[in-house]
Amino acid sequence: MDKVIIKESVRNLVEFCLKKGHIDNRFSGSARAVDGIKAHQKLQADNERIYKNYEKEVYLTYKFEMEKSVINIEGRADGIIIEDKIIIEEIKSTYKNFAYIDDLNELHWAQAKIYAFMYGKQNKVEEIYIRLSYVHLETDEVKSFEKKFTMFELEEFTLKVLKEYENFILFINKQRNIRNESIKLIKFPFEKYREGQRRLINISYCTIKEGERLFVQAPTGIGKTISTIFPSVKALGEEIGERIIYLTSKTINREVAEDAFKRLRQEGLNFKSIIITAKEKMCCNDTFDCNPENCKYANEYYSRIRIVILDVLKNEECISSEILQKYAEKYAVCPFELSLDLSMYCDGIICDYNYIFDPRVSLTRMLESNGNIVLIDEAHNLIDRSRNMYSATLCKSQILNCKKITKGKFNKLHSVLGKINNYFIDLRNECDEKEVEWFYEAEGPKELNKILKLFLKESEEILVRGSKFGGYEEILQLYFDINAFNGTMQLYDKNYVTCMKKESKDFQLTLFCVDPSKNLKEYLSKCYSVILFSATMSPIKYYIDMLGGDEKSYRLKLPSPFKKENLKVYVSPINIRYNYRKKTLKLVGDTICSFINKRVGNYIIFSPSYAYMELLWDKMNQRNINNYKLIKQKQGMSEEEKTDFLEKFKNNNNLLVFCVLGGMFSEGIDLPGNQLIGSIIIGVGYPKIGMENEIIKEFYKENGYDYAYVFPGINKVQQGVGRVIRTETDTGRVLLIDDRYITNKYGVLLPNEWYPINKYLCDNI
Known part of the structure; x- marks a missing residue:
């Protein structure tokens, strides 16, 4: 042998x-x-x-x-x-x-x-x-x-x-051989392929085999998750790559990915998969303090962990947070750290984007391996997420608070904080002189950087002693924030700007990563192969440019697998720009009532903002809307509240549901059949005008308006429409309310599958 x-x-x-x-x-x-x-x-x-x-x-x-x-x-x-x-x-x-x-x-x-x-x-x-x-x-x-x-x-x-x-390695190798033998025998876990699905599978497999990147725009309903996981699993069976990392930003999408692995297991696949959940959600304690004096799960963790890893790998296939917590209780080990250690020996990992792309929390051990096949779900979300990952902010109020804490206790640190605070005061005065709420510069704050390094040195000498004092946690948090700020300074280049902004009574200084593509490209280069996919990656060149691709990157655009006649799209050309919203509110309400009475069932009305949603909610509640029950989305809903909210679609007929476009219910939710028969989209998804979007607009010059406002907006619209048709037998209706939809600019951005789009006027009642 x-x-x-x-x-x-x-x-x-x-x-x-x-x-x-x-x-x-x-x-x-x-x-x-x-x-x-x-x-x-x-x-x-x-x-x-x-x-x-x-x-x-x-x-x-x-x-x-x-x-x-x-x-x-x-x-x-x-x-x-x-x-x-x-x-x-x-x-x-x-x-x-x-x-x-x-x-x-x-x-x-x-x-x-x-x-x-x-x-x-x-x-x-x-x-x-x-x-x-x-x-x-x-x-x-x-x-x-x-x-x-x-x-x-x-x-x-x-x-x-x-x-x-x-x-240990022979055990892992034996497991891998069993996995590979099982992969040879598995078949696609559905009786037939949807239109375009076999093509996506074949091209994904070829991309992985060649170690390349693929950008995929594939409509809702084509089965993107299983169509990328299946060829990835087949590649592993041929020793192409070491593991699959499935990245998503939403809990429900993690469940869809795990369901795909479960289906393949039903076909005979022997495969270890793990879901990595945030540390705070995994903690077994009431208070969050990872040290051996306060946490039994931290005490002697490294002395026990090898036995735990072997036990889990011998007995589990689908390693969920519940399973991790079960073993954590059995062996008294930290479930989050256990998930990270186990992930090195699993075949599939399902986790948030930040575990690969965020320099503060990325799985360094994982990225040292060059055998990662990375699948990025809902990849359109990665643009804004990566901007946040590679940016950093400091607030004057935090500096001032720590300055007060150190007074009379730590003179050197108090002096340094005074210099930082004075720097912020000068910036705020500059805002006042310019009579603006914010401004930005194309260079990093080099003088401030020197003072911040001095703060890190002085605060470390105090914090490393370990003796707690009044305000210790505040100094510690500022240390971490300034350390992150300095780390971002190391990335600062032509893709960054420095933003100064008055925020209520506070003042913020931000290193804003306008173009995250370079940073993303660096992390993508550490992966064996990457497939980025979304139903709304259009125009695809924009997404390739923003997500670290180039002219050599593979790209694939697939048509909808469903019959065009299953989805009827209408447009009502009402002016709902900000200055006209109150004037046209009654007309919008009349149009919605007319539309939903043509075919009665469950509808979602997607509003451009919470403020507009509340106005419309009040207006619609004043009307006598026969047969309909009205409910609305709340701000800051928990996962439990979100689940209960979605359950209402299953248990009720004739719901009129008020949600916000771009919010938690406008993408990533599955309401097939009569659970949802229509969406009403008010507006073109235009993002709020603010500092960051205005900077993006100026940064990209002739493409700036599209990059800052139009493309992100139309993406939200497509996501909202995508909630309606989920299976081959679904039929549904969509009403787009905004006169911009009938302009050439927006007309060319709408998917071909929506055409012909008919005008819907209120006098059709």
């Missing part, structure tokens, strides 16, 4: 097999890692002066022939000293008092032991010394422990670690 080939780093090998201890979110500071590197470099420089024969960062690699595998191990030893004896040095940095540091840390010795064994085998030595050196980050003092080992001792230790690792 052929042996399994495994490649691993010394560090990952040792951490997987030997890491113990707690999850601890108590403050350590971002400078900790940087200071650690400097400490390494200083000791290495000292060694170069002291020893004649010294090498630093020595690359070592060795091939271990195991019973059932060949394990290729590689890494860099911190230092090797060759004098009258050979010393392998492992350097660690610490803030701990040396009185509390001993030579009992197995993990710290382990890495050096494996390096020593690799070096000894290659250089045919009988014995070798290992020096474990601790550098104190505040004093630069060094405390070292040195031990002599024979090659027999090192070999015994190394092979023991490798055997444990081999057992």
Whole structure:
């Protein structure tokens, strides 16, 4: 039987097999890692002066022939000293008092032991010394422990670690082989393909095989989720890629993705999938505090996690948040951290966009693998989401509050906060002088950046002590916000602007990522293959440009699989621009009443804003609308309230439902059959005029108006219309209320499937 080939780093090998201890979110500071590197470099420089024969960062690699595998191990030893004896040095940095540091840390010795064994085998030595050196980050003092080992001792230790690792990897490899054999036998889980579905499957598979990107505009009802998951699974079965990562921003879309995996399991697929849910939602405690003193699930997490991972992988296929919490209770481990650790060994991962694209929370371990097949659902949403991910904001009120907290307690920090506050005051005065509410510049705030770095340094010295004081949490939060702001400054280029804005009594400074395409492209380049799909990716060139594609990116536009006559689209050319809304409100109400009485059933009225929805709601409640029950969307609805709201469509006939266009009910919900027979769209989805949209408009020049207002607006309209026809047997009606729909500009943006579009006038009653 052929042996399994495994490649691993010394560090990952040792951490997987030997890491113990707690999850601890108590403050350590971002400078900790940087200071650690400097400490390494200083000791290495000292060694170069002291020893004649010294090498630093020595690359070592060795091939271990195991019973059932060949394990290729590689890494860099911190230092090797060759004098009258050979010393392998492992350097660690610490803030701990040396009185509390001993030579009992197995993990710290382990890495050096494996390096020593690799070096000894290659250089045919009988014995070798290992020096474990601790550098104190505040004093630069060094405390070292040195031990002599024979090659027999090192070999015994190394092979023991490798055997444990081999057992786990062979289990994973066996699971993968079972998965691949099952993939060969699975068939498409539906009796027949919808029109265009087979084409989407074939092109998706070819894209994955070639390691390329594909942008897909495929109408609602074609079955985009299963049509991208199925070819991705088939690719995995042929060892193309390592795992599937399905990205979506909505809970209901995660359920659709998991349902697709379940259907394939019913066809015989053996496949591990996991849903990653936000940390706050997964927490088993009432209060959110991830440290071993306050959370039993954080205590000794790393000492138990290997057993938990094996237990879950042996017994579960579909790993939901409920299953994760069950194992979390059984073993007393953090369910969120468990989900992240498990995800490395799952075949499919379902999670939010930010776990791949957001530099603050992205799955770094996952992105180090180049075998990720990434499927991006409702990809049109990624533009605004990525703008937020790559932007950062600071508020004057937060600065001032922390300045008050530090007064009389921390003089240096108080002084720095005073300088930051003065910077904000100057910006606010500039707004007042210009007699504007906001303005922006094309350069980053370099002078402020210097002061912010000083704040980070001074606050770290206070926070790292761990002693709580009045206002500690506020200082800590400001530290994180300023750290994120500085991180965004590292990304700042021609795609950014700096925004200054008066916000009620506050003042905000924002590094605004106007064009996120460059940042997205960088993250997409770390993926093996990417398929971005949406029902409303039109005009497709706009979305390719904004989402990190280029002229070489594959693109596919598919027609609706449903009969055109199943959806009747009408337009009522009423002026509902902002200044005319109250004047035309009665006419809009009359038109809606006329329209819904032509065919009675469940309708959603999508309003351009909450304010308009309330006006229309009041107007319609004053009328005697026969046979209809009126309900409306509330702001800030919870998931439970949203579920109850959607249940009303199943349990009631003749609902007239008031919602906001672009809100939680205008996309990603499935109301087939008579649950919804019509949508009424008021307006063209025009986004609110504000600072960010005006900046986008100016940034893109001749395309600016379309990029800021028209294209995002028409996307919302298409999403709202897409709620009506969900299956081959659905029939429905749509009324578009706005005179802009009859202009050439909007006419060419509406899908061909909606034509012919007939005018609907109120006097048709």
